[in-house]
Amino acid sequence: MMLAPAIMALILVSGSVSLMMLLASVFALQVVRHWDIHSGSERQLRLERQTYLISTLLVWTFVSELIALLLFIYNAEAMSGQFVGAMCATGVLNVNDWGWPDLYLKIAIFFAGSTWLILNHLDNQGYDYPLIRLKYRLMLLILPLVLAEFVVQLNYFLQMDPAVITSCCGALFSADAEGVAAEISGLAPRTSLWLLIGSGAGVFASGLHFVIRGRGGLLYALLALFSFISALVAIISFIALYIYEHPHHHCPFCILKSGYDYVGYLLYIPLFTATALALGCGAIAPWRHISSLSAAFEPLSHRLAWSSLALFLLFYAVAAWNVLGSNLVMQGVWW
Amino acid sequence: MKIELQNVKKAFNQGRSNELWAIRGVTTTLEPNRITCLKGASGSGKTTLLAMIGCLSRPTSGRIMLGERMLSGLPERFMTEFRRHTFGFIFQRLNLIPGLSTLDNIMLPAYPLAPRHHQLLASAQSLLEQFGITDKGNNPIEWLSGGEAQRVAICRALINNPQIIIADEPTANLDSRLSTEFMGLLERLRDLGKTVLITSHDPLVFDAPCIDRVIELRDGEIV
Numbered sequence: 130m131m132l133a134p135a136i137m138a139l140i141l142v143s144g145s146v147s148l149m150m151l152l153a154s155v156f157a158l159q160v161v162r163h164w165d166i167h168s169g170s171e172r173q174l175r176l177e178r179q180t181y182l183i184s185t186l187l188v189w190t191f192v193s194e195l196i197a198l199l200l201f202i203y204n205a206e207a208m209s210g211q212f213v214g215a216m217c218a219t220g221v222l223n224v225n226d227w228g229w230p231d232l233y234l235k236i237a238i239f240f241a242g243s244t245w246l247i248l249n250h251l252d253n254q255g256y257d258y259p260l261i262r263l264k265y266r267l268m269l270l271i272l273p274l275v276l277a278e279f280v281v282q283l284n285y286f287l288q289m290d291p292a293v294i295t296s297c298c299g300a301l302f303s304a305d306a307e308g309v310a311a312e313i314s315g316l317a318p319r320t321s322l323w324l325l326i327g328s329g330a331g332v333f334a335s336g337l338h339f340v341i342r343g344r345g346g347l348l349y350a351l352l353a354l355f356s357f358i359s360a361l362v363a364i365i366s367f368i369a370l371y372i373y374e375h376p377h378h379h380c381p382f383c384i385l386k387s388g389y390d391y392v393g394y395l396l397y398i399p400l401f402t403a404t405a406l407a408l409g410c411g412a413i414a415p416w417r418h419i420s421s422l423s424a425a426f427e428p429l430s431h432r433l434a435w436s437s438l439a440l441f442l443l444f445y446a447v448a449a450w451n452v453l454g455s456n457l458v459m460q461g462v463w464w
Numbered sequence: 465m466k467i468e469l470q471n472v473k474k475a476f477n478q479g480r481s482n483e484l485w486a487i488r489g490v491t492t493t494l495e496p497n498r499i500t501c502l503k504g505a506s507g508s509g510k511t512t513l514l515a516m517i518g519c520l521s522r523p524t525s526g527r528i529m530l531g532e533r534m535l536s537g538l539p540e541r542f543m544t545e546f547r548r549h550t551f552g553f554i555f556q557r558l559n560l561i562p563g564l565s566t567l568d569n570i571m572l573p574a575y576p577l578a579p580r581h582h583q584l585l586a587s588a589q590s591l592l593e594q595f596g597i598t599d600k601g602n603n604p605i606e607w608l609s610g611g612e613a614q615r616v617a618i619c620r621a622l623i624n625n626p627q628i629i630i631a632d633e634p635t636a637n638l639d640s641r642l643s644t645e646f647m648g649l650l651e652r653l654r655d656l657g658k659t660v661l662i663t664s665h666d667p668l669v670f671d672a673p674c675i676d677r678v679i680e681l682r683d684g685e686i687v
Contacts, residue, residue: 166537169470169527177537178522256542257534 135204136286142197147279149190150272156183157265166257180261184249187268191242194275198235199398205232206385212295218382219298227285234278240405241271247409247433251416254425260416298380302365313365314379318463321359321366328356329445332407336438339410340431343417350411353437357404360444364396367463368448371455376462395447403440406433465531465627467494467517467659472526472536474512474684486512488684489526495677496627499650499660503670504681510663511632513681517661518630519547548577552621554631558613560605560620566592567601570619577624584623591619595649611642618649629653631662635669647672 156179165173205218205228215221222228245267252260302314335349365379372384372392384393410433417426474487487509494500494517502510515521517528519535528536530550538546552573560569570588579587592598595615600608608616614634621629631650635643643666650660651674664670670678680687 166534169472169523169525169536171473171525174523174525174536177539181540253539253541256538258539 133204133208135200135207139197139201139204140283140286142193142200143275143279143282146190146194146197147276149186150268150275153183153187153190154269154272156180157268160265161262161269164258164262177258180258184253184264188246188249191246194235194238194242198239198401201232201235202382202385202397206382211291212293213291214295214297216297216299216383217380217386219301219380220295223301224290224293224295225285225288227281227288231278231281231285234274234281238271238274238278239401240408241267241274243405244408244412245271247406248412251413251422251425251429254429255419255421257421259419259421298383299378302379302381303377310365313362316362316366318367318370318459321363324359325363325448328352328359329441332356332441333438336407336410336434336441339414340434340438343427343430344414346410346414346430349434350408350414353404353407353411353441356441357400360400360448363448368396368452371452371457374455374457376457376459392447392451396444399440399443399447403437403444406437406440409433410437466496467628468527468529469493469513469517470527470529472513472516472523472528474509474516474521475524478524486684487516487523490681490684490686491526492679492686494659494661496659497654497657498676499654499662499674500677500679501670501675502661502663502681503665503678504663505665508681509684510665510681512684514630514632514661514663518551518553518628519543548573548624550627552624552626552629554617554621554629554634556633556636558617560613560616562604562606564605565602566597566605566608566616569605569616570623573620574623587623587625588619591622595619610638611645614638614642614646615649618653622653626658628659628661631660633663633665635664635666640668643668644672647674650674 156176159172160176160180163172164176202218205221208221209215209217212220212224215224222232245264248260248264248267252258252264301308301310303311305311331352332349335345335352339345339349361381364381364384369379369381369384370376372389373380382393383389384396385391386393410430413426413430413433416422417430469490469492472487472490473485476484476486490509490513502513504510512521516523516536519538523536526536527534533546535543535546561572564572567585567588570591571584574584574587589598589601592601595618597612597615597619600612600616605613605616617634621631629650635646638646647669650662653660654674654676662669662675669675
């Protein structure tokens with residue numbers, strides 16, 4: 130099983146990313162402790178020369194982590210035929226105790242990494258390295274996540290036992306089961322619909338306010354995060370059910386299957402990207418008044434906010450299209 | 465704007481057995497709108513120092529300031545941008561490109577800045593006129609005499625209207641007449657409001673009346 134190309138690729142990415150981050154952390158510690166732009170010391174000039182190399186290394190590191198999340202999900206979905214009881218990625222993630230923690234860590238790294246990439250992009254627009262300490266502090270905070278993810282992922286793949294009978298999505302995402310997934314599955318569709326609409330309205334209002342007034346970036350990021358969670362809840366609670374045209378099938382992974390035209394990817398990719406870009410708006414918002422960034426801030430924040438809003442809109446449009454076009458009719462039951 | 469050097473040092477092959485400290489702590493201020501000559505024997509560090517001032521290389525330690533702006537700490541892409549706008553270079557061997565016309569040679573350093581072509585052409589022709597070689601614009605560079613080639617090199621250095629002209633041993637391959645003529649051209653640049661930095665170990669250059677200040681370097685230090 131370890132010799133499957135996708136698993137080898139994921140372990141290779143995770144391993145090399147951990148190694149690169151460890152190497153970069155030595156440099157990051159020096160920057161955090163010794164960076165002084167006013168000094169002409171040998172150490173300061175060496176740090177200035179090295180920062181381009183290290184930040185380029187980190188850019189590719191985080192980009193590969195972003196792609197790895199997609200591959201991880203795709204691989205989990207593709208392996209579902211190899212485990213007894215697994216109908217989709219849920220069963221493969223349930224095959225041992227490491228699957229779900231690995232997914233959560235990968236999602237955390239996705240958002241932390243994309244925020245770092247956006248901060249790094251803004252920092253590179255300033256002639257005096259205005260955010261250098263901040264971005265390397267953030268990198269040091271992400272490092273434990275990356276190392277933990279490497280260990281967890283390695284254990285996940287090493288301890289995969291094809292003889293184990295795993296539980297399928299029907300058992301986990303069921304209103305009758307126990308746990309968070311069951312709680313979400315059991316949530317009244319009407320409640321989650323209002324949550325989705327309310328959070329969506331909040332995102333568009335705060336996003337447009339941020340674009341027009343140039344203020345409220347942090348609020349936009351927080352509301353986007355809330356919308357992201359609301360959207361995941363809504364997918365489990367009722368959107369997926371309309372896609373499956375089945376009133377009791379809550380799985381958020383089966384929608385990634387070819388049988389449903391891979392519509393899950395069309396929901397998740399815009400949703401994750403929109404949230405990541407909105408978090409980037411929040412990350413850069415406090416630094417708009419730094420003089421060396423003032424020229425770069427506005428075009429970047431506009432680009433991020435508009436792209437994020439457009440992707441949120443795409444997510445809501447795809448979700449609405451699937452709900453409204455479904456053959457499942459729940460009037461009088463849910464609505 | 466004045467150029468300020470604060471304890472600038474430059475080492476090559478640092479930490480290796482062949483480590484060489486080409487500049488060993490230079491602190492000085494170069495006044496604007498002056499012709500300053502860096503004088504010294506071969507290997508004294510003139511070109512290394514000029515390259516650092518012109519943002520072609522970075523110091524190992526120390527700072528170089530242009531007015532209030534720190535040059536030596538700029539990130540690479542800002543340094544490139546700054547170099548293109550602020551400095552014009554005249555090289556020892558002129559480095560004109562054979563196969564291109566005089567006008568094309570002059571316009572070449574402006575291409576990365578992407579100005580409108582008709583404006584660029586007008587600027588290049590105006591420079592040719594200022595330096596009395598209007599009729600050579602369409603000639604291949606190989607057809608020019610030594611004096612004409614030298615003028616083309618100056619025009620090329622001026623095409624982006626830089627504030628500072630850097631000339632590294634520009635008279636090393638010229639005879640006395642051309643060297644004297646070149647110094648006259650530098651004087652014209654100063655009259656145009658430019659700051660000129662020139663390196664030389666030729667008395668015809670550092671003893672020329674137009675030179676405002678001579679800085680002598682020996683073994684990487686100001687004497």
